Amino acid sequence: DASLLRNGLAGLACLLASRAKDAALILQMSAVPLSAVLNALARPVPGPEGRESQGHAAECLLLAASDSRTRQRWIEGGGIDVILNALSNTERGIRRELVDAKLVAVLAIMAAHNKDVRDEIFDRVDFMMELRFAVDVAGERARAAQTHEQQRQARRLCAGLYESFAVLAIHGEFKERLIASKKTLGALQALAKEEDLGEDPAVGFHFASLVHNLCRSREDRVRIKTGNPMIDELSGEDFKALEEFYERMPAEARPTRSGEVDPGAPQLAQRFRTWCLERGEAGGAALLVAKLCRCVSGSMQTKALIADSLKLLCSDQQERKIVAASGGVRTLLALSNLDQESRDPGRKDAEEGARNAARQALAQILIVMNPQLLQYQEQLDAVRPMLALLEHRHELLQFEGCLALTNLLSASEELRSFALQSGAWSKCKDLLFSENEEVQRAGLEAMCNLTMAEEVAERFALGKAENELKIFGAFCASEIERQQIAATGALAILSGLDEVAVRIADCEQCLEGLLRAALESDIPAVELRAVSALVSLRRAEGVNQEVRRAIFAASSLRTRRAPLRRKCSRAAELLQPLVPVAMKKLCKALRDCVRASAFSIFERGKGWQQGYWRMVMVRQSTAEELLVMVQTAKLEDAQREALAAEVIAALTKAELQINVVSIYLQFNDEISDAARPGAPLMHIHGDAQLRMQLLGLSFNIGPLSFYQANSTTCALLYERALEWLKPQNDVAVLDVCCGVGTIGLCASRRCRRVIGIELIPEAVEAAKANAELNKVENTEWIAGAPLVGWRCG
Numbered sequence: 001d002a003s004l005l006r007n008g009l010a011g012l013a014c015l016l017a018s019r020a021k022d023a024a025l026i027l028q029m030s031a032v033p034l035s036a037v038l039n040a041l042a043r044p045v046p047g048p049e050g051r052e053s054q055g056h057a058a059e060c061l062l063l064a065a066s067d068s069r070t071r072q073r074w075i076e077g078g079g080i081d082v083i084l085n086a087l088s089n090t091e092r093g094i095r096r097e098l099v100d101a102k103l104v105a106v107l108a109i110m111a112a113h114n115k116d117v118r119d120e121i122f123d124r125v126d127f128m129m130e131l132r133f134a135v136d137v138a139g140e141r142a143r144a145a146q147t148h149e150q151q152r153q154a155r156r157l158c159a160g161l162y163e164s165f166a167v168l169a170i171h172g173e174f175k176e177r178l179i180a181s182k183k184t185l186g187a188l189q190a191l192a193k194e195e196d197l198g199e200d201p202a203v204g205f206h207f208a209s210l211v212h213n214l215c216r217s218r219e220d221r222v223r224i225k226t227g228n229p230m231i232d233e234l235s236g237e238d239f240k241a242l243e244e245f246y247e248r249m250p251a252e253a254r255p256t257r258s259g260e261v262d263p264g265a266p267q268l269a270q271r272f273r274t275w276c277l278e279r280g281e282a283g284g285a286a287l288l289v290a291k292l293c294r295c296v297s298g299s300m301q302t303k304a305l306i307a308d309s310l311k312l313l314c315s316d317q318q319e320r321k322i323v324a325a326s327g328g329v330r331t332l333l334a335l336s337n338l339d340q341e342s343r344d345p346g347r348k349d350a351e352e353g354a355r356n357a358a359r360q361a362l363a364q365i366l367i368v369m370n371p372q373l374l375q376y377q378e379q380l381d382a383v384r385p386m387l388a389l390l391e392h393r394h395e396l397l398q399f400e401g402c403l404a405l406t407n408l409l410s411a412s413e414e415l416r417s418f419a420l421q422s423g424a425w426s427k428c429k430d431l432l433f434s435e436n437e438e439v440q441r442a443g444l445e446a447m448c449n450l451t452m453a454e455e456v457a458e459r460f461a462l463g464k465a466e467n468e469l470k471i472f473g474a475f476c477a478s479e480i481e482r483q484q485i486a487a488t489g490a491l492a493i494l495s496g497l498d499e500v501a502v503r504i505a506d507c508e509q510c511l512e513g514l515l516r517a518a519l520e521s522d523i524p525a526v527e528l529r530a531v532s533a534l535v536s537l538r539r540a541e542g543v544n545q546e547v548r549r550a551i552f553a554a555s556s557l558r559t560r561r562a563p564l565r566r567k568c569s570r571a572a573e574l575l576q577p578l579v580p581v582a583m584k585k586l587c588k589a590l591r592d593c594v595r596a597s598a599f600s601i602f603e604r605g606k607g608w609q610q611g612y613w614r615m616v617m618v619r620q621s622t623a624e625e626l627l628v629m630v631q632t633a634k635l636e637d638a639q640r641e642a643l644a645a646e647v648i649a650a651l652t653k654a655e656l657q658i659n660v661v662s663i664y665l666q667f668n669d670e671i672s673d674a675a676r677p678g679a680p681l682m683h684i685h686g687d688a689q690l691r692m693q694l695l696g697l698s699f700n701i702g703p704l705s706f707y708q709a710n711s712t713t714c715a716l717l718y719e720r721a722l723e724w725l726k727p728q729n730d731v732a733v734l735d736v737c738c739g740v741g742t743i744g745l746c747a748s749r750r751c752r753r754v755i756g757i758e759l760i761p762e763a764v765e766a767a768k769a770n771a772e773l774n775k776v777e778n779t780e781w782i783a784g785a786p787l788v789g790w791r792c793g
Contacts, residue, residue, distance in 0.1 A: 002049040009040060009056035016063035017156070024067040031077075034070075037061060038079060041086045041103075051099075054086075058102035062160045065109040075110070075117060083107055084124055101141075101157060104134035108164030118171075128177055128184065134161055135187040142191065155200045158192050162206035169213035172264025178214075179271055189288050197294040201302070204295035208305035211276060211292055215312040217269035218262050273313055277322045289313065289326035296331050300338075304350050307335045307357035314364040324365050329378060332362040336385035359385045360397055366404035371411040379411055383419050390427040395436045402431060402442035409449045416453040425450055432471060437480055444475060444486035451493045461499035469507045476513030476530070481523055488517050488529035495533045501540035504533070505547045511537075515551070539581045582626060582658040583618050586651060590616055590630070593650035599643055602633055604671055609633075612643070615673050617703065619690055622711060627662040627690035629703035631675065634667045644684040652685070662686040664703045677760070695719070695746050697774050705766055706739035718746050727751035738781065741767030745776055754779040 012033055016023040027033055040057035044050040061083075064070050074080075083103050108131060111118040138161050142154040165188065168174040178184065188210070197204045263269070277286045292309060295302055310328055314320045335358030338351060362385055371379060386408065389401025405424065409416050428450065431443030447468075450456050459465050475487035491510060495501045504510045514537075517530035538548050594601065594613050602611040614631040621627075630647055644665060651660045663685035668675040681703065689700040692707065695715055701707050708714035721743070727733050727750045735744035738756030740763055748754045748771075756779065758764045764783040771779045 002045040002047070002053065005036065005040065005045070006049050006053045006056065008036065009053055009060060012037075013056050013059040013063060016060060020063065020067075024064060024070055027064060027067075027070050028073065031073075033060075034073060034077060038074075038077065038082045042082045055099050055102075058099045058106070059156070061106045062102045062156070065106050065160075066163065068113070071110060071113055075113065080107075080110065080117070080120060083110075084121075087125070087130070101134035101137040102160065104130045105157070105160040105164040108161075108168055111168060128181055131161075131165070132181065132184045132187065135184065135191055139187060139191050142193065142196070155192075155196055155203050158196065159200065159202040159206050161191065162188075162203065162210050166206055166209035166213055169210060170263060172218070172262050172268060175214065175264045175268055175272070179268065179275075185275060189291070192291070194291055194294045197291055198297055201298045204298040205302045205305070208292060208295045208298070208302050208309065211288070212305045212309045212312075213263065214272040215269055215276065215309055216263045217266040218264060219266050220263070220269065220312060269312075270316075273316070273319070276313060277319050279322065285326035286322050287326075289323055289328060293327040293331040296334055300350055300354065303335055303338065304354035304357070306331065307354045307361065311357045311361040311364075314361045317364075317368055320365045320368050323361075324369055324373075329362065329365060329374065329382075332358045332365070333378060333381045333385070336362055336388075337381065355385075355388075356392070356397065359389050360400060362386075363389060363397075363400040363404035366408050367400065369407075371408045371415075374411075379408065379415050380418060382408055383415065383422060383424075387419070387422055387424055387427055390431060395434065395439050398431060398434070399436070399439050399442050402428065402439070402446050406442070406446045406449050409446070413453065416450055417455060420450065420453055420455050425456065429468065429471075437483070441480060441482045441486060444483055444490070448486045448490040448493065451490045457494065457497055457500060460494055460503055461497065463503060466503075466507070469504060470509045473507060473509030473511075473513035476510070476517045481526070484517060484521065484523065484526045485529065488514065488526055488533060492529040492533040492536070495536035495540070498540040498542055501537050502542040505537050505540075505543045511547065511550070539579065539584070541581075580620050580624070582624060583620060585656055585658050586618060586626060586628065586660070587616065589650050589653070589656055590647070593646055597643075597646055599632075599639075599646075609669075609671065612639075614668060619701065619703075619707070619709075621690050622693045623691075625659050625661045625690060627664075627701075627703060628660060629664040629666055629681075631666045631668055631673065634669050634680070640665065640682065644682070648685050660686065662688065662690055662703075666703070694742060697745055697770075699740055699742060699745075699770050700766065700773060701740055702762070702766065704760075705763060707742065714742075718743060722747055722750065738767055739763050741770050741779070741781065744779060745770060745774060748776050748778055752778065756781045758783060759785055 012023070015026075037057045037060050040050075040053045041061075044054050061074075061079075083106060087100055087103055107121055107125075111121045138154065138157045141150075142158060145151045145154045165178075169178070192203055192207060197207055276288045276292075278288070279285065280287050289310075292306055296306055310323060310332060313323050313328075335354055338355050338358075362382065366382060366386070374382070383405070386401045386405040389397045390405070392398055392401070405419070405428075409419055409424075425447070428443045428446040431439050431446075434440055434443070451460075456465075460469070472487045472490050475483050476491070478484050478487065491504060491514060495504050504514075514530045514533050517526050518534055521527050521530070534551050537543055538551050597613070599613060600611040602614045603609065612632045612635065614633065616631070617629045619627040628647075628651060632643065635643060647663060647665070651658075651663060662683075665682040665684055666675060667680040667682070670676060689702050692699045692701055692711060694711065695718060699707070708717070725733075725747070727747055729750070730752050732753040732755060733744065733747045733751045735741070735747070735754055735756040738744050738758045741756055744754040744756045744767070756764075756767055758767065758781070761783045764781045767779075767781045771777075771781070
């Protein structure tokens with residue numbers, strides 16, 4: 001009865017779709033259903049009912065093919081011959097394309113059963129061509145589907161084809177054939193739409209399985225105790241536990257205690273990873289990765305496959321940004337924060353494996369990615385997974401998590417504060433006691449980044465981090481360069497606060513470690529950070545004079561080697577603070593003076609201005625003498641005298657312990673603080689000029705003379721410039737915009753003649769005076785614009 005056969009096969013297909021495990025038991029208990037399926041394919045009843053029976057039979061085979069015992073019965077019952085004959089003896093019209101596509105998918109699953117079956121199928125049919133045909137048919141069906149039933153049928157075929165490719169992609173020999181067929185790969189990528197992957201658990205699972213198997217190599221073997229996540233239930237939203245897969249896997253593809261099948265060479269896997277990361281036409285996201293991320297709503301096994309696949313795709317540092325641009329960060333964040341769903345030990349292991357794989361891939365992306373490119377919520381969500389990696393037992397995960405956290409926390413103060421509230425400081429500190437030196441270094445770098453947070457600075461200022469200071473000091477003397485950089489960097493940041501600088505100065509390990517790093521290290525980055533920290537210590541209020549003297553007496557530290565003594569001397573020069581303590585004291589004294597003064601502070605707006613006090617300029621000589629120029633608005637004579645008296649009294653008090661040798665007032669009624677040339681200048685106290693020492697020469701400078709603010713850097717700069725210039729005894733040096741003659745006079749001892757040109761007449765007169773002061777006679781100083789001076793020369 002053709003109708004009865006058709007209805008029976010349709011019912012069996014429905015049972016397999018809804019209760020696959022129970023249906024498989026029925027097929028194993030009786031030979032009748034299987035015989036009916038194979039007969040419907042081999043000897044179809046003529047007419048529409050026969051064609052419908054063939055379609056249902058092909059559907060039954062596709063739904064039942066994943067069960068290993070059922071598959072074995074097919075093979076023993078001549079199922080391969082039946083399917084191959086059905087493919088070869090029938091003309092392919094529009095009514096047969098869907099049936100044939102399903103049969104090809106079944107053959108692919110059977111080909112993974114064992115090597116003998118695979119060889120037989122590959123020998124008897126052009127299997128790659130058949131697979132390509134099946135994919136094309138499935139793609140056309142998916143695009144043409146309009147009704148719900150048509151979509152369901154298209155998705156079922158799509159899932160079957162993805163499953164067939166997934167089980168074959170376990171084997172490197174098949175992957176070698178597949179990589180050579182670019183059109184087949186393109187058709188596979190386009191086969192399922194993103195909504196199919198997100199809405200149909202079976203399609204998403206098998207798509208993720210395929211991507212995972214393609215990206216794996218023999219060096220990425222996964223040994224699973226209770227099952228294999230490549231194959232799972234074909235339908236149903238709740239996929240079964242991993243151990244159920246084990247019995248359903250093809251025999252050869254099943255992991256054994258002695259090893260696994262060979263998924264291919266690393267080079268082959270890399271070719272597939274490159275294919276997966278190919279960007280779309282717009283050059284933005286990788287379409288396949290974006291589709292993979294859409295599968296994340298599936299089962300735990302699907303999530304595990306996605307996490308491991310993204311980890312494999314992140315193995316190449318250069319490709320990680322593509323994964324991020326394709327939705328990888330959001331997906332990995334979701335996978336990293338998976339809740340514990342199962343009490344079953346096997347499923348717990350799977351969940352934990354998915355979380356760890358996702359966290360590692362996320363860490364690898366964060367290491368190379370600018371965290372500012374992430375949304376603020378994504379930055380916050382990434383903190384906890386990285387902290388979880390710090391507590392992992394695997395050192396590589398600890399290392400990568402710490403590097404990622406270090407980069408991530410550079411994004412904002414709020415992020416550092418959130419990380420600290422989540423226990424970041426103690427977790428990073430624990431890594432310092434790791435036996436792995438790279439993990440120690442990563443922990444130090446993360447702590448260095450965290451020292452920028454106000455909470456950490458307050459902890460140090462209150463004396464609650466004495467052990468951390470000792471640790472930082474000890475690592476300053478480490479033999480590992482990156483550890484030295486991190487430790488000296490942390491102390492350089494912390495010493496910027498006076499309260500913490502006092503604590504550092506009182507810590508013997510810190511002070512000794514910084515001095516050794518500054519004087520003995522040949523690593524510029526270490527020397528720079530150590531010197532920066534020592535500069536901050538010297539200028540900080542509250543640091544005792546003994547420590548200040550120790551810093552400046554660094555050249556006499558326990559060493560007898562002449563090269564090191566020379567380096568100590570240079571380091572002592574570099575330890576000059578950028579803003580000297582004397583200047584800070586002077587500015588504080590002047591601020592108090594202004595607050596107490598009857599003269600108001602200068603204010604301005606559009607078309608109006610009022611008040612007097614405007615700005616202060618301070619110069620300090622190498623002998624720590626100060627020249628001060630206070631700028632105010634114009635004053636009457638009596639007002640000038642009163643304001644001058646206030647300034648002199650405020651800046652020459654003995655308790656300030658500063659040496660102010662010259663004070664000027666400048667009067668400026670312009671909107672800008674930059675006074676016009678010729679603005680009134682009044683000398684009210686001390687010497688008219690300040691004497692500076694530079695490269696063995698003396699220079700008298702006034703309040704308006706151009707002179708480098710950082711005299712130590714100025715000396716290094718001039719030395720390097722003269723080294724590059726290499727003036728000869730028989731040449732003339734042209735010093736354009738010469739100012740008070742510093743560069744020209746420094747060069748005068750190495751050349752025949754110096755010609756200096758300067759626009760400001762007062763500076764030219766100062767240059768002449770400085771030449772006379774230093775008894776230099778081979779110079780000429782010209783007032784005027786450089787072009788005019790050049791013509792005159």
